[in-house]
Amino acid sequence: MASHLGTLNTDETAVHIRNVSRSFGQKKVLDNVDLDIRQGEFVAMLGRSGSGKSTFLRALAGLDYGTEGSGTLLTPDNVSVVFQDARLLPWQTVIQNVTLGLPKNERLTGKQALVEVGLEGRDSAWPIELSGGEQQRVALARSLVRQPELLLADEPFGALDALTRLKMHELLRELCFRHRPAVLLVTHDVDEAISLADRVLVLDNGRFIEDVPIDLKSPRDHADPIFASLRNRLLASLGVGSFSERVPDNQ
DSSP: OOBOOOBOOOSSEEEEEEEEEEEETTEEEEEEEEEEEETTOEEEEEOOTTSSHHHHHHHHHTOOOOOBTTOEEEBOSOEEEEOSSOOOOTTSOHHHHHTTTSOGGGHHHHHHHHHHTTOTTOTTOOGGGSOHHHHHHHHHHHHHTTOOSEEEEESTTTTSOHHHHHHHHHHHHHHHHHHOOEEEEEOSOHHHHHHHOSEEEEEETTEEEEEEEOOOOSSOOTTSHHHHHHHHHHHHHTTSSOOSOOOOTTO
């Protein structure tokens, strides 16, 4: 099992990983992975199905203790996870879902989190009364109310329609700018990764084969030639087509 040396609390680094591996039977899903994520940094991770993305995220979340070898995996004290499915309890109201597991005196904080995600006044609603986008807003509020230093998001918008996804992108970008957690977003959507992240990683056969900084101002224009060039580069890394225009090293 990898050496988990505890939690990480510095002024600069939120995640520190060295030589972390994970296997299932004879299949090595993570192969001596290294990664650092700074506090307040938004990192997106791409990869084909079966590349190890969700396994890596579960390890960071403390949901998988099967990592191997003598590696190091350090994370902050407060880690929250947002999944593709909002995972709301149908027998609990919105505010009860947001403050689940917290002391009763956190109810006011929960209401403030609902205001931040645009659901003011919906605290007494039931999950069945909410749209898919609203349910994901509740899931974001549930994460934010815990004041995470690291927010892990496993394809949180994958089940939403295109227009709702764009609205959720704007909301997530605003919330992350306001609260400044380190973020690791797992996604299959290259445009989503470029639109939101400071860096984009590509995981393939258990290793990071790309670590691309995204030096574009927000909101990001999909028609920008640099955006298009980044898209082509990342798609090529994922085995989709080819690209002829390389992004300069300073991009």
